[in-house]
Amino acid sequence: MTLPGNDVKYGTCRTDKVSFMSDTPRRRGADRTEAIMRTTLELGQEIGYARLSIEAVAARAGAGKHTIYRRWPSKGALLLDSLLSLNETSLDYPDTGDVAADLRVQIHAAVDLLAAPPFGPLFQALIGEAQYEPQVAAALNERFIVPQADKTVARLKAARDQGQLSPRFDLELAMAILSGPLYFQLLITQQPLTHEYVDRILDALFAGMAPRPQ
Amino acid sequence: MTLPGNDVKYGTCRTDKVSFMSDTPRRRGADRTEAIMRTTLELGQEIGYARLSIEAVAARAGAGKHTIYRRWPSKGALLLDSLLSLNETSLDYPDTGDVAADLRVQIHAAVDLLAAPPFGPLFQALIGEAQYEPQVAAALNERFIVPQADKTVARLKAARDQGQLSPRFDLELAMAILSGPLYFQLLITQQPLTHEYVDRILDALFAGMAPRPQ
Amino acid sequence: MTLPGNDVKYGTCRTDKVSFMSDTPRRRGADRTEAIMRTTLELGQEIGYARLSIEAVAARAGAGKHTIYRRWPSKGALLLDSLLSLNETSLDYPDTGDVAADLRVQIHAAVDLLAAPPFGPLFQALIGEAQYEPQVAAALNERFIVPQADKTVARLKAARDQGQLSPRFDLELAMAILSGPLYFQLLITQQPLTHEYVDRILDALFAGMAPRPQ
Amino acid sequence: MTLPGNDVKYGTCRTDKVSFMSDTPRRRGADRTEAIMRTTLELGQEIGYARLSIEAVAARAGAGKHTIYRRWPSKGALLLDSLLSLNETSLDYPDTGDVAADLRVQIHAAVDLLAAPPFGPLFQALIGEAQYEPQVAAALNERFIVPQADKTVARLKAARDQGQLSPRFDLELAMAILSGPLYFQLLITQQPLTHEYVDRILDALFAGMAPRPQ
DNA sequence: TATTAAACGAGACGGTACGTCGCGTCTTGGT
DNA sequence: ACCAAGACGCGACGTACCGTCTCGTTTAATA
Structure with a gap:
């Protein structure tokens, strides 16, 4: 992927090639890329992303700084790739026929992954960097x-x-309406995001704020 | 206000005293406090808060670094106070009897202030710091x-x-549900936050996602 | 002294002030200046000036790199000042009435100081830097x-x-003629510069190359 | 020639072979060797030998760094060979029967070659490296x-x-006495080395410093 | 009114990290 | 087999800020 407005590629590291077979001997570049991202996550969990430095990642990974700068233009980009490399087995929706239950299951899973240690603080920091x-x-x-x-x-x-949904429901807003309250809790109030809280949000969103006729 | 877990006070600068009379000659401390916060906002708008440094604020404000550190423990704290010093004429709700309209008016005002230049980027950066x-x-x-x-x-x-609201509506969730989608737009998708978008969100939240009997 | 063509002063460190009384408490700046120069000489003698780095001097001296760069614009300048700080009790000529003997004594002293350890290699390196x-x-x-x-x-x-000298001897050339052969030995052939060698040079220079009438 | 204390040969490049016939098609190795040395001199004249890097020579010459390291162990060695490759039509003494005149002519030639652009600065830098x-x-x-x-x-x-010379003149010192003052001017005072200056030095050396009977 | 303690600007200081450069070695792929 | 190209670990460069710490100099409250 090329980042918009920038020739530097990251996301897919420039020097990596997809290895189609697991027994393909991996090239030097890919090895270093993986080692660096792994170290980034380790070190980030230990000392927090605020104190994480490219210098320290390089030292811990046994890599030269240039090897990191060759791949990522900034600490944020490195963090992004490192985190997303974990998430490639992505969060998928089940379809049991009951949309409310399916949403609940999927959001619980997402919240467990992204709003709790070890990756919650990292994800939070990543959104901080994005600002x-x-x-x-x-x-x-x-x-x-x-x-x-x-x-x-x-x-x-x-x-x-x-x-199962109101035919007038504005689907374009779905992500903002469903995720927004959770990100609010994660980023703004920074209170714990429990399953119970998720359920209450979902109930309220399904019901709506307006009074309903019995 | 004392920040939890820290003896250093900010929010109300330690050296400031509320001046009860407008003709009271302001003390040296308050002058410097104001000048520093003003410079922080100026410089922040010019070069962005990422590149803002206490060193640069001090130089531009003609202040010693110590004078800043005496007041604020960190760049984030300085930014916070600087921004909130603008907001003291706060965002209040009207009460016309029509809650939907009142919310709309108030949220439009908040969005105009916090999601648009010159203060939108600052506010965004402040939330970034908070992570x-x-x-x-x-x-x-x-x-x-x-x-x-x-x-x-x-x-x-x-x-x-x-x-005017469903008696079962969970008021504790109100802030998250009303604000969450807007912060999502501001912080995550980073798309423009228009009045029209706010209205669509409000409509959807009032109506709810579940189908309604005619 | 201001170096020609450059505003940066060294030689006399910008931040130093001459202390007129030995019991004057020396300022912070002068202390650091001295410590840094002392460390430069120490480290230079240990590892050679080729391998000497400002980074290493700073670390050994317990100084920040900026503290060095504030004073000297380059490694060569630092080396120069460090060396010359030793030489302030300079090489002076005796005057016994016998000019040949006086030259011999003074040049022996100079050679002992500048062409032998511990300062010979440093002095050589300094001339290398000067190129x-x-x-x-x-x-x-x-x-x-x-x-x-x-x-x-x-x-x-x-x-x-x-x-005691030929009235036609060109005094402007004195330094080049007396010192040149010694620098040649030091810098070009890099053979040891013994007292005996100095004496032979002096004898030859006094006698001249041309044949003399008996 | 093998450098003392080092197995790596330079001077005669390891991969070069003397070509005995001018029409012998030269081997690839010799071509690269020449191209690299030519580039070294070009680049050295442009940016100065201090800023010259093997990296830059390789890039400019369209050569791999390995190809350079295969031939020369250091930047100094490369510089040495590059310079001396120019000088193979060496500086020889005429013998007209008048030794003073012959020395004058030969030294003028040497000074013109080695103490003036384009090769003067290079030669100076080479002696710097030698330290x-x-x-x-x-x-x-x-x-x-x-x-x-x-x-x-x-x-x-x-x-x-x-x-034509004093029978007592110490021939072993000849090089130091004749060249020393010139190198002094070149390396230490770094003043221009004119023919007129050379002549004055020669006159003084022939005459000697001691007074002469009429 | 004179004294004095605090706040102040200025900026030196020891540090940490930045992003860049060049070293000398090693790997890859092309000719 | 040699080459160009350049990735790599390494180490130093020179810069920017950090937060702490003297410096003298105002400044305004007290004696």
Whole structure:
């Protein structure tokens, strides 16, 4: 992926080639790439991403700094790739026929992964970085948010077709309405994001704020 | 206000004293405090908060670094105070009797202030800082989020008593549900936050996702 | 002294002030200056000036790199000052009335100081640096070569007035003719510079190459 | 020639073979060797030898770094060979019967070549390198200084046999006494080395410093 | 009114990390 | 088999800020 407005590629490291067979002897470049990302996550969990430095990652990984800068233009980009390399077995929606239950299951899984240690603090920090670095924000959207949104919309569309959602529900807003309150809890109030809290949010969103006739 | 877990006070600068009379000659301390915060905002708008340094603020403000460190423990704290010093004429809810309209008006105002230049990028950056600095997160909550939430809940409670809201609506969730989608747009997708978008969100939240009997 | 063509002063460190009384408490700046120069000489003798780095001097001296760069613009300048700080009790000519003997004594002393460990290798390296850095070359001349030349010329002039030198001897060439062969041995052939060698050179220079009538 | 204390040969590049016939098609190795040395001189004249890097030579010459390292162990060695490759049509003494005139002519030629652009600065830098790298110093002596000294001594010996030099003149010192003052001017005072200056030095050396009977 | 303690600007200081450069070695792929 | 190209670990470069710490100099409150 090429980041918009920037020739530097990351996301897929420039020097990596996809290895189609697991027994393919991996090239030097790919080895270093993996080692660096693994070290980034380790060190990040130990000392926090605020104190994480490219210098320290290089030292711990036994890599030269240039080897890191050759691949990623910034600490944020490195963090992004390192985190997303974990998430490649992505968060998929089940379809049991009960959309409310399916959403609940999927969101619980997402919350368990992204809002709890060991990766919660990392993910939080990544969104923090995105506020400064437009490249990171763009890449985060393209590679994580948009795919999730697409899956969510697809599942909701199926539900609407089955009459489980209001036909007037604005599907474009789905991601913001479903995820927004959770990100609010994660980023703004920074209170724990429990399953119970998720359930209450879902109930409220399904019911709506307006009074309903009995 | 004392930040939790830290003896250093900010929010109300330690050296400031409230001046009860406008003609009271302001003390040296308050002058410097104001000049520094003003410079912080100026410089932040010019070069962005990522590149903002206390060193540069001191130089531009004609202040010694010590004078800044005497007041604020970190760049984040300085940014927080600088921003909130603008907001003291706070965002209040009207009460026209029509809760949907009142929310709309108030949220439009908030969005105009916090999601658009010149202060949108600053506010975004402040939330970014909050992901790293727990003190900033706590102060942001105490001094901005909680007061807003309280006002929102108060207005909604009145509406519920008048039958304009579902009696079962979970008021504790109000802030997250109303604000979450907007912060999502501001922080995650980083798309423009228009009045039209706010209206669509509000409509969807009032209606709810579940199908309604005609 | 200001180096020609450069605003940066070294030789006399910018931040130093001469302390007129030995019991004057020395300022912070002068302390660091001395410590850094001392460390430079130590480390230079240990590992050689080729391998000497500003980084290593800073680390060993317990100083920040900036503290060094604030004073000296380059490794060569630092080396120059460090070396010349040793030489301030300079090489002076005796005047016993016998100019040949006086030259011999003074040159033996100079050779012992500058062509033998511990300072010979340092002095050699300094001249090496001077080939690359015009500032170092200029400062070396102004602060070391020219003063020595002046003393030499003064001593020779006295000798000429007493009839101990050929009245036609070109005094302007004195330094080059007396020192040149020694620097040649030091820098080019890099053979040991013994007292015996110095004596042979002096004898030859006094006698001249041309045949003499009996 | 093998450098003392080092198995790596330079001087005669390991991969070069003397081509005995001018129409022999030269091998690939020799082409690269020449191209690299030519580039070294070009680049050295453009940016100065201090800033010259093997990396840059390789890039400019369209050569791999390995190809350079295969031939020369250091930047100094490369510089030495590059410079001496120019000088193979060496500086030889005429013998007109007048030794003073012959020395004058030969030294003028040497000074024109080695103390003036384009090769003066390079030669100066080479001597600078020799202060750090003993190998370079040794090779410079063996391949340039010693041969020149031998020629000089031979010419002077002939002159002495003809009674043009003092029979007591110490021939072993000849090179140091004749060249030393010139190197002093080149390396230490870094003043221009004119023919007129050379002549004055020669006159003084022939005459000697001691007074002469009429 | 004179004294004095605090706040202040200025900036030196020991550090840490930055992003860049060049070293000398090693790997890859092309000719 | 040699080459160009360049990745790699390494180490130093020179810069920027960090947060702490003297410095003298105002400044305004007290004596």
